[in-house]
Amino acid sequence: MANVMEALIGDERMLAYSLFSMEGYILDNVFDDGHGTIVPRKTMQSLSPGNPEIQKDRQARNINKQIDVLKGIINKDETSLKLRDVKLVFFPIIAHDHYYVIVFDLQKGSAVILDSSISDADYDGKYKKNIDFVKDLLVHYLIVSKHPYLDRMIKDAPAKVARMKWRTRDNKIDCGLYMMMHMEMYEGEIGLKWKTNILDEKNRQYGEQMKRMRMRYAAKILLHDVNKNSKMMSDFAIKFLNNDG
Known part of the structure; x- marks a missing residue:
């Protein structure tokens, strides 16, 4: 899990600076896990500090198509046991930017x-609308996979909106970054009981924390062991540092 308080280490800083220099061909696949998950350079560059969006390349079109995608992902992973051992299922949402x-x-x-975001x-x-769509999905x-918890999920109950103390009213550009942090850190706690060390937007160290986390996530993704292109990105960062120096 990414630490929101620790300073960046040398490799994280070097990789992030080279990525956010906006050098290199934007369609180069900088992440490839060898199982069909690839990420082009331009998508990773969208993590650069000050960028208002995490790159969005696809939108949901219809339930049947998305079901096929979901089944394909789960069926590739024998340890998933068709969500039998999964407690929390996360759906990242992109709506109205x-x-x-x-x-x-x-x-x-x-x-x-x-x-x-705090909004009116x-x-x-x-x-x-989005809750209804993803719940139907x-x-x-769960019906198709004959999941044992199906009867619990078909109840018609509204979702709760978590009232985290670090929600923002003024910051309009980091919602994608928050989405990533929330997906990584959430383990079922609600509201004020959830401890993350994410700073309030009024804190004088807040801007630095957001910048640091953008750089940290970029480095964690690209230097991860599953990325077959991690050495390529590491070499790119070293070359960038030497040229810059």
Whole structure:
């Protein structure tokens, strides 16, 4: 799990600076896990500090198509046991150029919305359509896979909106970053009981923390062991540093 308080180490800083220099061909695949998950350079560059969006390349079109995608992902992983051992299911949402997360607790049959933004929009206007869509998607899959918790998920109950103390009103550009942090750090806690060390936007160290986390995530993704192109990116960073020096 990424630490939001620790300073960047040398490799993280070097990799992030080279990536955010905007050098290199934007369509180069800088991440490839060898199983069909690839990420072009331009998508990773969208993590650069000050960028208002984490790159969005695809939108949901219809439930059947998404079900096929979900089944394909799960069926490739023999350890997933068709979600039998999974408690929390995360759906990252992109709506009206805003990012947040919907989390379904299969054991409790409940859902929670992790949204970094404080807004005056009502629940129905901001969330209901997307909640209904992803719940239909999930329930449909649970039916297909004959999941033991299906009866818990078909209950018609609204999702709870988590009232995290670090939610923002003024920051309009880091919702994608928050989405990534929330997906990594959330383990089922609600609201004020959830401890993350994410600073309030009024804190004088807040801007530095957001910048650091963008750089940290870029480095963690690209230097991860599953990335077959990690050496390529490491070499690129070293070459960039030497040229810059």
